[in-house]
Amino acid sequence: xxxxxxGLDENYVPPFPWCTVxxxxxxxxxxxxxKGYIDTGSDGSIVPTKIGKELHLTQFPVMRIxxxxxxxxxxxxxxxxxxxxxxxxxxxTAVDIRDDVNIILLGRDLLQYIKVTIDWKRKDIKILxx
Numbered sequence: 001x002x003x004x005x006x007g008l009d010e011n012y013v014p015p016f017p018w019c020t021v022x023x024x025x026x027x028x029x030x031x032x033x034x035k036g037y038i039d040t041g042s043d044g045s046i047v048p049t050k051i052g053k054e055l056h057l058t059q060f061p062v063m064r065i066x067x068x069x070x071x072x073x074x075x076x077x078x079x080x081x082x083x084x085x086x087x088x089x090x091x092x093t094a095v096d097i098r099d100d101v102n103i104i105l106l107g108r109d110l111l112q113y114i115k116v117t118i119d120w121k122r123k124d125i126k127i128l129x130x
Contacts, residue, residue, distance in 0.1 A: 005087075006125035009037070017118050019127045021104060022085040023047060025055045026092075034104055036086065038116060038125075042107035045084065045095045051104070052097035057082055062094045089114050089129040 008015035021036035032051055052058060060081040067077045079094035091113050115128040
């Protein structure tokens with residue numbers, strides 16, 4: 001991935017690493033490409049409600065989970081089927097669709113399939129599909 005498809009978003013403190021991702025419905029009839037923020041502390045990935053609606057992901061529920069956030073109470077959530085493509089690595093996964101998050105968050109459910117190198121000092125993010 002080149003410079004235009006990865007980076008550090010300095011609107012966050014500390015800066016938030018991101019890469020371009022494509023999220024698609026399970027039949028790959030609709031997709032969107034956006035920044036996906038690399039969240040190594042999250043077990044799962046999150047898609048904002050706006051994108052979930054655009055892709056009609058709520059038509060594809062796959063499981064119910066009890067989600068925990070740091071310091072938060074357990075929350076009953078439904079996950080929805082989606083395909084996510086990161087630098088050529090395409091992964092079928094189940095995403096949480098949230099109205100309280102306005103960015104795509106890439107959790108370990110997706111990150112386990114790619115090699116991510118973050119060089120904070122040089123502000124360099126590399127995404128490889130090993």
